[in-house]
Each structure stands twice: as C-alpha cells, then as structure tokens.
C-alpha cells in the first residue's frame with residue numbers, strides 16, 4: 212500500500228502544479244467569476260488540462276487514456292484544490308467515464324470514451340450534488356412505453372450540469388422503487404429542462420427536470436446501484452484530495468500572514484495563542500494527508516478495506532477543511548471576511564466540498580458499518 | 585538489498601521468531617506495564633521464559649536491531665528493522681527489553697560518544713545488563729530545561745558535581761545516570777551545559793522515590809553532593825551538552841509517540857469493548873450514539889496516526905519527505921493515547937474506576953493506564969512545548 216508517490220507520479224504532480232500555478236490559478240478563477248455569467252468555466256483551461264493528459268488518467272489506453280490510476284489523479288486534484296482550478300474533470304472523466312467503462316457496451320465505450328478523454332464530449336452524472344447516500348432516490352423514474360424507454364423526474368444541483376452534453380442517470384423503474392437502471396440522456400433531448408443553479412462556489416450547477424425524455428440504457432450484467440456506489444467512492448476520495456489541496460493552500464497563506472502582520476508592536480505569529488492553533492492545524496493536515504493518500508492507493512489496489520479507507524479520508528478531509536478554513540478567516544481578522552481576499556474563495560469552495568460526496572456524518576456511519584458497529 | 589532479499593529476510597525472521605520466542609512471551613503483557621523487562625543489576629525476571637527471550641534476542645543484537653553489529657547491535661537496515669518489528673507484532677512477541685538505554689542513551693552515544701565509551705556501554709545496553717536513568721529535569725528547570733543549574737566544577741582529571749535532579753524515572757532502580765550539568769555559567773544558558781555519565785553508586789548520589797498517581801514510585805528526586813565524575817565520562821566536548829541533550833530528546837519523543845505500538849495489540853479492541861458493553865441496535869450499531877461517535881473518532885485517529893508514521897517512513901525511503909512533519913508525532917501520539925485511555929474507562933462506566941488489582945486484575949488496569957497516559961503529555965517535553973516546537977521549527981513562525 213504505497214503512501215509515497217513514485218517517480219512518475221511525482222513528475223505528474225510537479226508538472227501539474229507548475230502549469231496550474233501559471234495558467235489556471237485563483238486569480239484566473241476570480242477573473243472568470245467577476246466577468247462571467249456568474250458561474251465559472253473556461254474552455255481554454257479545460258482544453259489545456261486535456262492537453263496535459265489529465266482527462267485520461269482513469270481511462271484505459273485503448274480509449275486514449277493512460278490508466279495512471281487514483282494516486283496519480285489525486286495528486287492532480289490536490290493541485291486543482293490549491294489553485295482553485297475549475298474543470299469538469301471529476302464529473303465527466305472520473306464518474307461518468309468509470310460508469311461507462313464498468314457498464315457500457317464495447318460499442319458505447321468506443322463511441323463515447325475517446326471523445327470524453329479528448330474533452331470534446333462532457334458526460335455528467337445527474338446526481339444531486341454528488342450525494343452518495345441519496346443514490347437510490349425515487350425522484351426519477353423510467354417507463355417502458357410504445358415509443359421506448361422514457362425518463363421522468365428531477366435532479367437538483369447537478370455539478371457541471373450547465374456544461375453537460377449528456378447526462379448519466381441512475382433511475383428506478385416506475386412503480387418499482389427498488390429496481391434501478393443506468394441510462395444516458397442527451398442534454399439537448401426533448402423534455403430536458405435545465406436551469407442554472409447558483410452555489411457559493413460559483414461552479415456550474417444545474418437543476419434538471421426530465422419530462423418523458425428518450426434515454427439510452429446501459430445494459431450490463433453489473434448491478435447499477437453497486438457500480439454507482441463503487442464509482443462514488445472514487446468521487447469521495449478525489450474530492451478529499453481536492454480538499455486537502457484547498458486546506459494546505461489556506462494554511463500556507465495564513466502562515467504567511469502570521470509572519471507578516473504586526474499588532475501590539477509584534478508579528479501576530481509570535482503570539483502563542485495563534486502559534487498553538489496553527490500547530491494543531493498543521494497536525495490535522497498531516498493526518499488527513501495520510502488518510503487521503505491511503506484511500507487513493509486502496510482504490511488503485513482494489514483493497515478489501517477500500518470503502519472504509521475512503522470514508523475515513525472524506526470524513527477527515529471534511530473536518531480538517533472546516534477547521535482550517537474557519538481558522539484561516541479568523542486569523543486574518545477583518546480582511547478575512549472581505550471578498551477582496553482569496554481566502555474567501557477557498558472557504559466557499561471547501562464549504563461545498565464538505566457536502567459533495569458525503570458529509571462527515573454519512574462517512575462516519577459508513578466507516579463504522581464497515582467495521583461492524 | 586533487493587525486494588527479494590527482504591522477502592527472504594522476512595521469512596527467515598518469522599521462522600526464527602516462531603522457534604525462539606517462548607509461548608509465554610507471546611501472551612499480551614498487562615497494559616499497566618508490570619510485565620516489562622527493564623534489565624539492569626537490580627531487575628528480577630518474573631519467569632525463566634522472560635530471561636531466555638531476552639538472552640536469545642540479545643545474542644542476535646535484536647534488542648537493538650538497527651545498531652551496529654560491531655557493538656553488539658543487530659546491524660539491520662531501516663527496512664529490515666521494520667520487518668522485524670512487523671513480524672514480532674504479527675506473532676504477538678513481547679519486547680524482550682525496554683528502557684532509557686535502548687531508547688535514548690544508546691542512539692546518543694552512537695552519535696556523540698567516543699570509541700571507548702561506545703565499547704564500554706553499548707553492549708551492556710543491548711544485553712540489558714545495565715539500566716540507565718535520565719538526569720535532565722531540576723526543580724527550577726522543567727520545560728525550560730536549558731536553565732538547569734546543577735554544576736560541575738573542573739577538578740583537573742574529574743568534575744565535582746553538585747545539585748538536584750527531579751522526576752528521575754526509576755532513579756532508584758538504575759545503575760547509571762546520563763546527566764546534564766553546567767560547566768560554565770558565563771554565557772547564554774544553552775552554552776555551558778555538558779553531558780556526563782556516572783554510576784548511581786558513586787558516593788554523594790542519593791535518591792528519594794516519589795509516588796505517582798498510580799501509587800507506584802516511578803520517579804525520584806536525585807541529590808548530587810560532591811559527586812566525582814572522571815573526565816573520560818564526558819560525552820562529546822565540554823559545552824556540547826545541549827546539542828546532545830536535544831538529539832536524545834528527539835529519540836525519547838519518537839519512542840513516546842508510538843508507545844502503544846511497542847506493545848502487541850490488546851486482546852480486545854476498542855470497538856469490541858464498546859459493543860460488548862453497550863450492545864447494538866437492530867442495524868448493528870453501538871446502541872449508545874455518543875460512545876459510538878467517540879469510538880469512530882478514536883479509530884480514525886489511530887489509523888491516521890499509524891498511516892502518517894508509515895508515510896513518513898515511505899517518503900523517507902523515496903527521498904520525498906518534508907522532515908518537518910515528524911515534529912507532530914510526540915504531540916499527536918500522546919494526546920491520542922490520553923483520549924483513548926479516557927474512553928476505555930468511560931466504556932466501563934463507574935466500574936472503570938474500580939481499582940482493586942487483587943480481585944479485579946483485568947479492570948484495575950484501566951485506571952492505571954489512564955493515569956500513566958496523563959504523564960505522557962508532560963514527560964519528554966509537554967504538549968504545549970511540542971506545539972511551540974512545531975510552530976517554530978515546522979511553521980517558522982516568528983519568535984518573541
């Protein structure tokens with residue numbers, strides 16, 4: 212169970228870091244937010260990430276990916292967290308690409324995956340805010356009629372929903388709330404109503420209403436809910452990696468401030484009350500990093516305990532981010548609550564991440580049930 | 585060494601342990617530490633197996649696996665040492681020997697001692713023949729250790745040491761002391777400190793045991809009155825004591841950070857105790873939600889601490905480590921242990937406070953373990969001092 216990156220992964224981390232720092236950093240994010248439609252997306256940034264090969268890290272080579280794995284991709288997400296880089300990487304290239312690799316027919320895989328890796332096609336899971344516990348929601352159902360399979364229902368706060376070309380929906384059969392199928396819906400299909408949903412992190416969420424939409428089912432002998440669960444583990448672990456990056460960035464910026472800002476004729480970083488709190492945050496960051504790396508490596512190795520490892524990572528990342536973000540604001544004083552300072556941008560993103568792919572309570576519960584209590 | 589060599593080493597080690605570790609030495613030791621082997625001239629083995637196990641391990645140098653074979657150590661590299669520990673843990677083998685010599689003085693002597701000192705002391709430590717105690721703290725010098733005043737006057741071929749040490753763990757059971765003394769008080773307090781060694785039966789040394797919360801007299805006040813210390817017992821240079829003292833403290837803190845890893849896993853986990861005590865609901869959850877949450881927290885804490893130790897090791901091997909992270913271990917490890925012993929007691933309810941070793945040997949370990957854990961966040965540099973250290977060394981925050 213590797214907890215240290217190998218050389219290849221380190222190189223990826225370094226090249227991603229260098230690229231994002233120069234081309235897709237928090238300054239760019241702010242610019243896009245202030246000058247855009249209120250939600251942030253940049254086709255240039257997205258294309259650049261694709262050109263770096265980041266969209267294919269979990270996709271097999273035969274479809275144009277590199278199959279580098281979770282630990283490598285985690286290093287990328289961490290850097291994206293640090294720079295607050297917006298991109299539909301998680302939705303399309305992790306969640307949807309994995310579902311299609313698990314459940315799609317060979318034809319469908321050949322049709323979709325290469326263009327997803329190329330970044331030309333965005334397939335987005337229509338799951339409410341990535342909420343793991345709500346996977347089996349009864350808010351979308353399928354009817355088999357004379358004109359084929361049709362989808363009715365709603366999905367709210369779908370991440371990257373505004374960007375999607377297609378949606379993947381896990382929906383129950385009408386009248387059979389226990390039986391689920393995975394279907395693809397064209398975003399431009401008749402009966403898809405998509406509205407912008409604003410969230411505090413200014414990303415591209417949409418509320419979706421499906422009315423008698425034509426769909427294409429992913430026929431597979433794999434159980435759709437099981438696949439959904441396994442794929443959401445990937446999402447949880449990678450979001451945890453992004454959160455680790457966010458927390459580290461917040462922390463480092465705050466340490467810089469503690470070394471610079473003066474009050475009472477002294478650097479505020481010399482006050483022991485702040486030093487001890489900073490040292491505790493540092494400790495939490497170290498523990499969280501270990502848990503996150505372990506979860507990613509558990510997924511790479513398909514370890515038996517990977518679900519417990521993922522839940523622990525997400526739970527720790529949630530609490531670490533919560534603590535680091537609020538302490539970062541506090542230690543900046545008044546300027547900490549202004550929009551001028553980048554701290555707030557990280558705070559807002561981290562606050563959303565805490566609820567994406569499972570809250571602390573959800574993951575604590577799941578961790579405990581993995582250990583039979 | 586290749587990966588294959590390590591595999592071979594692992595299987596040979598396992599086989600050797602299986603053949604040589606007596607069954608009685610694979611029984612979980614009591615949590616209160618009463619089964620530990622400290623060695624030294626006053627130590628009385630509790631059983632023939634205890635003595636045999638120490639003898640066998642010491643012959644291979646495996647009481648100090650990563651020390652040079654030249655001085656009786658095991659001569660193993662870091663990876664082999666880890667494998668040995670893993671295999672011992674897997675088979676439930678007890679540590680054959682523990683104590684200040686192995687944990688603290690040995691590593692410091694190997695780094696700073698001269699050849700003659702290494703030859704004289706290291707083999708005795710490996711074999712548990714001599715027990716050491718630590719003369720650092722004084723009534724006026726605890727966290728602010730560098731302000732120590734115990735003085736050593738230069739008498740030509742020897743020093744004459746006068747002063748008082750306190751909190752000397754096992755001062756009454758030890759054979760020798762490693763001691764910080766002031767050889768110069770003219771400059772800044774960190775200078776002018778020297779590191780010396782002397783036998784506890786040197787005329788002028790006297791100890792007074794001080795009972796702890798547990799009732800056991802773990803540490804002593806130590807009085808030093810005209811104690812003659814030959815100059816060959818000075819470690820390093822005169823005035824270099826503070827550097828050596830800090831290096832030694834780093835070893836002490838490392839050991840304390842993973843205190844409960846030096847013991848085989850307890851027969852019953854936290855989870856099992858909690859399930860047994862509180863029962864489960866229809867969904868198999870621990871029925872008491874508050875206890876369940878605390879068990880979850882503690883399990884995650886423990887797991888993430890272990891992972892962090894492991895990560896430091898692997899990143900070290902890969903040459904991709906930020907050494908600053910190691911500053912957290914003493915603080916995080918001992919605070920975890922404190923919360924854990926507290927929770928173990930809470931799991932027993934009011935029974936957790938039962939303290940009657942004669943009739944309730946199992947239960948009464950809990951309060952003792954809890955009381956001991958309170959000391960770990962103080963000894964070897966308190967949690968507050970550790971946080972200061974993290975802020976200074978790892979975070980480079982401005983100092984007053």
Ligand SMILES: Cc1cc2nc3c(=O)[nH]c(=O)nc-3n(C[C@H](O)[C@H](O)[C@H](O)COP(=O)(O)OP(=O)(O)OC[C@H]3O[C@@H](n4cnc5c(N)ncnc54)[C@H](O)[C@@H]3O)c2cc1C
Pocket residue numbers: 717718719720721722725726727728750751752753754802803959960962963964965966967968969972
């Ligand atoms: C079980 C046990 C065994 C020990 N064994 C030995 C031994 O074998 N040999 C030996 O030499 N010593 C030994 N010690 C002593 C130990 O090293 C000291 O207790 C420790 O360094 C703290 O010093 P003190 O007790 O004087 O507390 P103090 O230094 O007086 O501290 C009192 C309180 O003030 C806090 N404090 C002090 N300075 C600061 C600061 N700068 N910032 C914030 N808070 C601060 C401390 O954290 C603590 O909470 C042992 C102690 C214990 C508990």
